[in-house]
Amino acid sequence: MSQKQTQNQLETEQLLFEEKPLHVPPLPELQNVIQGALRGNFAQVEVSVGACPDLKAPRFGLVESGLGGRPTLLEAGGPPFLLPNVHREKLYNIKEITRKIQGPGKVFAVGAGAGPWPIRSSNCEGIFNLSVSEGDELTNGSYTATVRGEQEVCVLEKIPHTEPRCALLLNLFLSQGAPGQVLKISAKQRTGEHNFIECIRKGLEDHYGDRVVGLGGIFLIKKGAVHQHVMPDFSSTPIHTDEELNEWLKFYDMPAQLNAVGTLVTKEHGLDLRLQHFHSFSFSNWGGHYHYDTTPDIVEYEAYLNVAERVVRVDKPLSTHKVGRD
Numbered sequence: 001m002s003q004k005q006t007q008n009q010l011e012t013e014q015l016l017f018e019e020k021p022l023h024v025p026p027l028p029e030l031q032n033v034i035q036g037a038l039r040g041n042f043a044q045v046e047v048s049v050g051a052c053p054d055l056k057a058p059r060f061g062l063v064e065s066g067l068g069g070r071p072t073l074l075e076a077g078g079p080p081f082l083l084p085n086v087h088r089e090k091l092y093n094i095k096e097i098t099r100k101i102q103g104p105g106k107v108f109a110v111g112a113g114a115g116p117w118p119i120r121s122s123n124c125e126g127i128f129n130l131s132v133s134e135g136d137e138l139t140n141g142s143y144t145a146t147v148r149g150e151q152e153v154c155v156l157e158k159i160p161h162t163e164p165r166c167a168l169l170l171n172l173f174l175s176q177g178a179p180g181q182v183l184k185i186s187a188k189q190r191t192g193e194h195n196f197i198e199c200i201r202k203g204l205e206d207h208y209g210d211r212v213v214g215l216g217g218i219f220l221i222k223k224g225a226v227h228q229h230v231m232p233d234f235s236s237t238p239i240h241t242d243e244e245l246n247e248w249l250k251f252y253d254m255p256a257q258l259n260a261v262g263t264l265v266t267k268e269h270g271l272d273l274r275l276q277h278f279h280s281f282s283f284s285n286w287g288g289h290y291h292y293d294t295t296p297d298i299v300e301y302e303a304y305l306n307v308a309e310r311v312v313r314v315d316k317p318l319s320t321h322k323v324g325r326d
Contacts, residue, residue, distance in 0.1 A: 009165055010089070010315070012096040015076075018313040020269055022073070023211035027181055030204075030213075030307060034185060037203020041192030045185075052182040052304055060218060061259055061283070063141040064108040064131050067306040069176025073214045073263050074101060074109075075273055076170040079324035080317035082114065083245065084238035086123075087168065091116065092315070095132050095164035098174055101312050107132040108177030110218065110261040112279035112289065113170035114231070115144035119163060122146055122233045125288055126159075126166050127279040129261060131177055138164055145279075145287035147232040147250050154230050154252055156287040171263045171277040173216025175306065182217065185303040190296035196303075197264055197276050197290070205266040214265040214311055219303035221258040221280070224295035228254050228280065228288035245324050253294050254286040262290075263308075271313040272320050291326070 025033075027049040035047040055062040076097065081087040098107045108131045115126035125145040132138055142159040187196060194202060196219065204213050229249040239245050262278030281287040293299040 009091040009093045012093055012100060015315045017100070018271060018316065019310055020271065021310050022214045022308050023208060024307055024309055025208070025213065027183060027307065030183060033203055033207045034183065034200055037199055038185070038187050041190060041194050041199040042187040043189035043191050045187050048184050049181055050184055052179060055218065055304070061141065061281070062110060062129050062218065063139045064177025066177055066179040067173070067175050067182055067217050067304065068178035068180030070102055070174070071216070071306050071308045072101060072174040073216060073265060073308045073311040074098065074170070074172040074174055074314065075271070075311070076314040078169050078272065078274065078317050078320070080320050081168045083321070083323050084240050086234045088117070090168045091165050092167070092170060093164050094128065094130065094166055094170070095138055097314060098172070099132060099136070102174055105134055106176045108175050109172045111170065111172035111216065112262040112277045113166045114168040116159070116163060116165040117167050119160065120144055120146050123231050125230050125279055127261065127281045127287055128166065128172060138162065143281045143287055145230045147230050152232070152250055154286060154288065156281060156285050171274055173263050173308065183303070183305045185301070185305065187301045188299065190293060190299055195292035196301045197278055201264045201266060201276050208266060210267070212265060212267045212269045214263065214308040215305045216263040216308060217303065217305040218259060218261050219278070219301055221256045221260070221293065222300040222302055223256050224293050224299035225253045225255045226258060226293045227291045228252055229291065230288040240323070242323055252288065254282070254288065258282050258286060260290050265311065269311060271311065272316055273311065273313070274325055
């Protein structure tokens, strides 16, 4: 691969795409399972099925209104392309990849990954929120979060409207942005040990067993604060363990409101899938990878999620490991 290609992106047509169906329970059934799981972890829980609110509204800040139409989980690359040593050449064109997966029509993509490092001259988090029109026009409301300066502050910046790339690893929920029924989840005052997404995912895994279920969409941290990381620039030394990884990452307690986008899936499904991955952005200067809330007595979550029909695995690493999957 030439230096010019390395700086731009991998050729989409040369990537390996693998697809598997997911188990798709009815939304009312999922409502009951999730409600039961959350009630063991939060003092106040309400789960319902209803029309998706307009996600283009200012409080959500997404570029399309709904989560309906060919709902799909996408994972590209993975932590083995970051650890122990970075594969800088792993730059993916989200616009091309999602078009190939979803076919004709509008494509709406939200989720978490590594940001396109060439535009920041640094490694960074990617908070992806973009759509591709039927005529292949890109609408981009995505962000990066970058560690900057001697004080190692978190800097949240919008990705340029014309920038279609991510790097290294990516988890997206794909749809046509269409209106439709979704799961609305409200949870307040955490009483248990699991974070919000982990509680939902483990509840689904316990109920469905070997039937693999995947969800994606958006959740809001409306009150309180959450513990999140932002990747600094690429490490000059190899990272082999979760302990070394946590020494390298930069952690912050970030205040509400934060809007988190991403995916969860109950099993690896023979595809070496990342089980849960959400990145958040604020309307000030915060953004990063969600871990857990730090204010359990006052925290409030509000989520809108849809169930995926299939999962597509792109450029699965040939050599894998379990470091950096949290």
